[in-house]
Amino acid sequence: MRKRVVITGMGVITPLGHSVAELFANSAAGRTAVGPIRHFDARTFPTTFASEVKGFDLAKYLPDANRFDNCGVNTKFALAAGKQALADAGLLDVKGDRSRMGVYLGSGEGKEDFEALTTSTAQATAPGERVCNIREAVGLLYRRLSGPQEAEQEMYGPSGYLADTFVLEGPFASCQTACAASSQAIGEAAEMIRTGEADVMLAGGSHSMIMPLGITGFNRLTALSQRNDSPQTASRPFDLTRDGFVIGEGAGLVVLEDLEHAKKRGANILAELTGYGSTADAFRMTDPHPEGRGAIRCMRDALADAGLNPTDIGYINAHGTSTQANDSAETAAIKAVFGDYAYKLPVSSSKSMLGHLIAAAGVAELVISVMALQKGVIPPTINLETPDPVCDLDYVPRTAREVRFDHVLSNSFGFGGQNIALVASAFRG
Template identity: 75%
Template structure:
């Protein structure tokens, strides 16, 4: 039996660079950054005092009964907003459209703890003599507080339930927790389910916010966050020699994946086709990628094989590109291993240079950007790339967007623990 084809018929995002796909992509092409001082809580005593925050989000715009979801963390609230916009974009928001038992939800996410008093108050417990918070002391104190006082609602799987109930999505329902690769893996697994005939439509993607003291200090302890507090707008600088860590962000995104014939019968707009999916593990360390990108190499190669493409068919790579020393050099090495000499002709850029790292939501938002690049024939830049790292010597589209028509785009997502996901989206051909 011929494998069923999977196309994208709707997209929705809630990001620090905009709450619509058009606004997000325009900001990317302009090289606009969303990074600035943290306002979610008082971070002045912390090693990192800035982030990429979603501003101006109002749940009331997306639900009639706000009180029903007001207790939820922003993880769930961002997912609601992105899902509603994506379903509306696809023409599937009305409960009377389509067989709802064949429409599902696959979502990548993480913990939903945020903004509750125990976290905020414990900052005082962790402030040392210098007036700066010590991440190790902070984590010790906060875990003691949490063991006594369970005020946090952990929303790793309940977000999927909220979406299914709110939008009458009665089909397969799955919560994916593979860290920074989660939303990309949710998309890949959802595409496989549709290909196999077990669903016709799946709202797939992710949402996440770790902009709380536990999230910030956790990454500080790993020395993963930039501490460029004097210049936060230039702190996210993937592939630059002076990079010192990633900028943490938040947000959500959903793409509506649909079986091609199902979409045709509805007369749906087809934005792109999901043609390739690769998933591997480094099996190396929990916090570091394999130095030569062992797992990333296999994920990209598997995605190309799945898409039945040659390396030279790919016209653009949207890199994971976190702005950490380890990730950027390992990803560069992996791209060279997969693409050979062609790697030096292949445009690559990092959306995180402007968005920051949206953790579990990063992959889906970057896939949306990839789809828009495919459709518009313009590739977004990597901003803040001022001093090239000799180890990172590919064409990273420095600082200015580039017009180029491409037919196939590869999007990379690599997560803590060594999870590697590569997705290929292609220009739809009837």
């Protein structure tokens, strides 16, 4: 029989809170973290708002925080969330052999020296011209860029810092599957425990794209909401008037552990990770298959992996981005998997309040799902005011709902057609 995998610790740094308790309380209360962009001057951009982490200071979490001064915020968020998760699991200061403890992170690119790039390009462009002298621009960049800081763009960097800081000497990996990355990291880390490669895995994700190139890229894809006159109502999953997602940032880490290992050390078990499904649409780079074919398969695979029937699921934390294509395709996929029961099943989108944390989205939503499982409270989908005939399920609009259930499904779908579904279950021994 395969090993059972349980969750024994969780930690987050998000726009809605710097702890698991704060994140869930704000989610259940239907609060939003969306507001004008403060990280840079975005007044000339088509989208001028985002969901930013505010008041964060790594020194509150690590005594030697200054050694990470060259790191991007994705690394700093991950370190703070990782420390919370390991402390929650009672594994932060455990001495001895840590070769059976690993790390698997879904992460995005680190910080970019936007000022050096743009000033070098501008300086290498003659007055009145629209094309720069590439050779001159590269020469200027070579003199301006810092090697150590450029190395922080590497996507595996945060994983390495986690392993080094917390002495995690077991399996080490990172993945970059866009908006599904942190959920995939959790699923793959669970597989490592199931097959005996590790006893404990610190898994999740960290990301920030709230910078000029990130906002520009998503604007050019027409993926971001441009509701600049009302940012707090801009993220409106499943609403007929939705016009794109709201970009966010943050990190989340969970401690996954072999059940017998957790029992032996008397760990507090928060939930059991019972199901994992992973598929690809193989359809289009930026749009999901309109019938949700990949999403259908990954949800069915996750249910089969958990040994559950569709009617065993009591709540779905949807990917729910607030784009026209995603929300309609996800709704169609849920109907295909759950049949008539889909109309009785509460579904909500944390992104309506939290924004879209990109590579860190899935883990933040799994944390919320586990808390909902424990508390018997389903956070709402806020800003859902105008029903969409195509999106006609129970999306728990505007206010939270008290419901007791034993199994929750959390969806994460990414650009490129990656689809991940995780099932978390109440631990019953």
